[in-house]
Amino acid sequence: MDRVIVVGGGPAGATAAAVMAGLGVPVTLYEREQFPRHHVGESLQPATFGLLRRHLDLDLADAGFPRKYGAVYVWGQNRAPWTVLFDERLDAARTGLDELHAGDPRAAEAGLLSGGYEHAWNVDRSRFDHQLLACAERNGAKIEAAEVLGPVVDEGRVVGVRVRSNGAEHVERARLVLDASGQHRVLARALTEQVAVPDMNATATYAYFDGAGGVPGVLGRHVQWVVTVPEGWIWFIPISPDRTSVGCVCRERARMEPERFERMLRASGLPLDGAEWVDEGANKLRFARDWSFSHRRLAGAGWALLGDAACFVDPILSGGVDFAVRGGCQLALAAARALSGEPEGPLLASYEEHTFKDYQAYLRLARYWYGNNRSVEGLFWEAHREIPAGASYTPARAFVYLTTGHLAADRHLKVFQEWQERRIFRQLGVDSDALRRARSRPPAG
Ligand SMILES: Cc1cc2nc3c(=O)[nH]c(=O)nc-3n(C[C@H](O)[C@H](O)[C@H](O)COP(=O)(O)OP(=O)(O)OC[C@H]3O[C@@H](n4cnc5c(N)ncnc54)[C@H](O)[C@@H]3O)c2cc1C
Numbered sequence: 001m002d003r004v005i006v007v008g009g010g011p012a013g014a015t016a017a018a019v020m021a022g023l024g025v026p027v028t029l030y031e032r033e034q035f036p037r038h039h040v041g042e043s044l045q046p047a048t049f050g051l052l053r054r055h056l057d058l059d060l061a062d063a064g065f066p067r068k069y070g071a072v073y074v075w076g077q078n079r080a081p082w083t084v085l086f087d088e089r090l091d092a093a094r095t096g097l098d099e100l101h102a103g104d105p106r107a108a109e110a111g112l113l114s115g116g117y118e119h120a121w122n123v124d125r126s127r128f129d130h131q132l133l134a135c136a137e138r139n140g141a142k143i144e145a146a147e148v149l150g151p152v153v154d155e156g157r158v159v160g161v162r163v164r165s166n167g168a169e170h171v172e173r174a175r176l177v178l179d180a181s182g183q184h185r186v187l188a189r190a191l192t193e194q195v196a197v198p199d200m201n202a203t204a205t206y207a208y209f210d211g212a213g214g215v216p217g218v219l220g221r222h223v224q225w226v227v228t229v230p231e232g233w234i235w236f237i238p239i240s241p242d243r244t245s246v247g248c249v250c251r252e253r254a255r256m257e258p259e260r261f262e263r264m265l266r267a268s269g270l271p272l273d274g275a276e277w278v279d280e281g282a283n284k285l286r287f288a289r290d291w292s293f294s295h296r297r298l299a300g301a302g303w304a305l306l307g308d309a310a311c312f313v314d315p316i317l318s319g320g321v322d323f324a325v326r327g328g329c330q331l332a333l334a335a336a337r338a339l340s341g342e343p344e345g346p347l348l349a350s351y352e353e354h355t356f357k358d359y360q361a362y363l364r365l366a367r368y369w370y371g372n373n374r375s376v377e378g379l380f381w382e383a384h385r386e387i388p389a390g391a392s393y394t395p396a397r398a399f400v401y402l403t404t405g406h407l408a409a410d411r412h413l414k415v416f417q418e419w420q421e422r423r424i425f426r427q428l429g430v431d432s433d434a435l436r437r438a439r440s441r442p443p444a445g
Pocket residue numbers: 007008009010011012013030031032033039040041042043044045146147148149180181182183184185186204288289290306307308309315318319320321322324
């Protein structure tokens with residue numbers, strides 16, 4: 001059957017389904033939870049929004065999420081904060097803006113906004129994920145409330161999934177099945193082997209606060225804040241003008257007691273004085289497993305893994321949603337090409353190769369980061385090693401280019417554009433290869 005099945009409606013699955021449907025691919029997405037649903041992972045990267053605009057014409061500027069211009073770090077022994085901003089111009093303008101608007105947060109906000117600086121958003125994931133899934137449905141993807149139990153394999157090829165809905169089980173067939181079930185890894189568990197990263201195991205403990213402050217000066221609540229404490233590190237992510245997500249990442253397995261969590265927050269120096277801990281009953285304190293991993297294979301005959309179902313790197317670089325959305329775009333394109341007659345194997349192999357490469361670059365950088373006493377400059381140089389030779393970036397900008405997701409997004413968009421051009425030429429009856437050869441020939445005479 002010429003349709004694609006997607007398992008899971010988080011950022012990876014919803015993006016894949018939305019983009020495929022937009023390209024005319026018949027797609028059914030199974031999601032077992034009722035949306036909107038809670039999810040950790042709220043500090044996003046600019047390239048994510050570029051991909052959503054480019055592929056889905058989806059602009060979240062009006063969604064009311066706080067703009068994120070970068071991050072402020074207090075890391076290791078040296079307690080002097082350092083800042084990584086997405087936009088080089090803001091690096092230069094910030095001190096002037098701080099002086100101009102000292103003591104006037106509204107004017108400071110207006111100053112930031114009028115500069116048109118590059119930014120991402122920090123988001124309430126229940127709303128962000130819901131908006132993406134709604135976009136998939138608007139584009140024509142069929143969204144079904146059901147749990148996928150596992151793959152159906154026939155002569156070594158995945159040909160569908162076993163599904164449970166309304167208490168009954170049945171089989172659904174498809175040409176391609178994409179596992180975007182997050183860390184549940186429904187297909188991954190059955191089809192490949194997990195590759196653990198034992199030195200990158202941690203537990204996150206987090207909660208929400210109303211009425212917290214922000215970074216001094218013009219950046220205020222428009223950055224993510226990361227602070228180390230003796231036990232690990234703490235994130236401070238404003239997800240609305242008033243609400244802040246605050247979490248500790250510690251290399252421990254046991255769940256943290258609320259009293260210890262509070263003690264760590266007090267020791268961090270974060271602006272939580274007078275802030276109110278949001279009491280959601282049993283969810284006043286939340287926990288998430290934070291173990292980096294990948295798999296031996298990320299794709300095979302009739303199947304592919306994306307987002308957290310494929311691989312996961314510790315959240316220090318805030319790259320999870322970007323990986324998920326980009327994986328969705330890449331696999332949507334691969335599926336559209338496979339269903340229009342190109343051989344599936346090389347398309348999936350190329351996806352697998354690029355995803356492994358991006359995963360390994362992030363893992364190397366995260367590991368380096370945790371080498372606590374290393375300098376910031378060392379970290380930037382480490383990022384510089386990951387970008388293509390010949391690219392003229394300073395180490396600090398190389399770090400931004402890599403960790404904002406732009407490096408990988410630019411590579412994907414180039415492939416997408418070439419495919420679109422070929423498709424248009426084909427529709428017009430033009431031989432695009434002959435045209436390219438003619439273009440690359442030096443002018444006569
Ligand atoms: C502590 C921590 C902090 C993080 N912080 C950040 C951050 O600041 N920024 C960032 O970008 N990322 C962060 N991440 C990572 C981010 O949360 C994930 O990378 C991202 O959610 C992955 O998206 P996904 O779509 O792959 O999976 P998910 O968002 O987990 O979605 C998977 C979906 O599949 C559904 N599903 C599962 N099993 C089935 C089934 N059998 N049948 C049908 N449906 C199913 C689930 O209900 C779910 O809705 C963090 C992660 C952790 C652990």
